[in-house]
Amino acid sequence: MASTTVKTEASGKSRALDVLLKVLAYAVLVAMAAFFLVPFAWSLTTSLKTPDQVFQGNWIPDPVSFDAYRNVWEIVPYGRWFLNSLIYTAFVTVINIALATTAGYALARMRFPGRQVIFYAILGTLMIPVHVYLIPIYQMMSFLGLVDTYTSVILVQAAYTFGVFLMRQFFLEMPYELEEAAKVDGASRFRTFWQIMLPLARPALAALTIFSFLSAWNQFFWPFILLNSQEKFPLTVGLAAFRSQYDTQWEFLMAGSLLALLPTLLVFLVAQRQIIEGVSFTAVKG
């Protein structure tokens, strides 16, 4: 009843204002959509151009050429970089999952002296940007003789704070009766964890895997700091190095960039729901 009075009270003037606001809102939405989409579309059309069209600023390639996609593998060690990216990502993701699951479980389900301190210490690492302490890390790695090795790049990424946090949040929300029941049935703590908790944590594990994959595949900073040899570069660092060497061959660079994006875009397309829910879950609950 109250709402009808308000509606009749609303004069034509304020209704016109509302319509104007709505039109404005849609204009903003469309402009922002273009902002997010254009860099991808522009690099896609560029990657299909012949070298002579690259500096003409045209949207539609004419003629269309797939040479960039064919040749990028020969101009630079693109295949090697792709393989390196896979190697780094595989190792980092597996280690991330192992460490985040065990730590997250203990922090959520076990009581022990120092638990809170350890939790806040782990959370605290999020507050310090990596750039601040890269000098000592570089020195540690060079002291250990690990500069310019696969090992160094994998080791610095081993512990994934966001992952620990995600798993802890998830385990916190599981009902305690489950563990009690398992205990009554005589299952050991390890078996409870392995056979009851982990299978139930499958959605969280899926989210953890995806986030860890994205973070490792997109990693630029550590390989850039720690590696010198081209043949050990992942795609992110390789492409940036390629850019400074072949500054004018934009069709190759864009083809190479789009190929590098493909795995993450595919993962995003397939696992969109888990990604979006994972971000929301940790942000709102945390």
Add this chain to the structure above:
Amino acid sequence: MSYGATSKSSSRPRRLKLLRPYLLVLPAAVFLGLFVYWPVVLVTFLSFFEWNMVSPQMTFVGLENFASRFADPAFYRLLFQSLLYIAIALLGNFLLPVGLAMLTLQLGGRCGDVYQSLIFTPTVVAVSVGALLWQYIYLPTGGLLNAFLGLFGVPGNNWLNDPATALGSIGVITAWKFMGFNYLIALAGLMAIPKEYLEAARVDGAAGWSFVRWVLIPLLMPTVLFVMLTAILQALPNAFVPIEILTRGGPNDASNNLLYATYQSAFQFFQIGKAGAEAVMLMLLLGGAAVWQFRILDRSLTYDR
């Protein structure tokens, strides 16, 4: 089967049982200690010395590295430009995503889902690759931006090489790349508001702007604060890779900031003590802001309950 497991576990020494949680936490804690906290101690130590990273000669200079920073006009310029980066982040990674979240929530349905994916797409892209995509947009000849401006007769620019536009051009890239994450957080916060509150407000006649101003914003306060402080804290770290790939802080330091300058002091000029002092100051600034963020969040959340 389960009988066997019981007898096995009860025969284990009690001490091992007490150690178990520590064994589970240890791997993650050791790595984070080794690669975060120990380096923080080391970098603080180094800030009291003068050293070039290779020579065995390390000279203790006390607080000299800090004092010389405050005496250097270039330091204040870096500080000012850092604030510019933060201002851009407040616009691009706070106001815009929060506003967009409010707008798209009203879109709803299929359209809202598609839009959500669109905004989030740059987030899954490597920031280094994103920087490369944008370099080709900013290119003086053949770049999309100049071609677009040419349609309206506006003269083009060498965006990344012009001291007046370099910082802003980097800022746009960080907005593009990092908006999606904050957008999702804002959206999640919005959707977590109990529907009854919103309906009650509508029944009471709140609509349009007054609905946003007096209902949505107060209810969203904890989320809004969280997104705002994240945007501030991440402004400089987020700009690092685009700066490194596209401008290296130039031209003439026009796109430089405190965080990138710290990296330069260490890895371009090999002034480890200076870099250490800069790192310590950065850590205090950002760490302090982060602690402040947690306290505000804590308070607003308890207030909410």
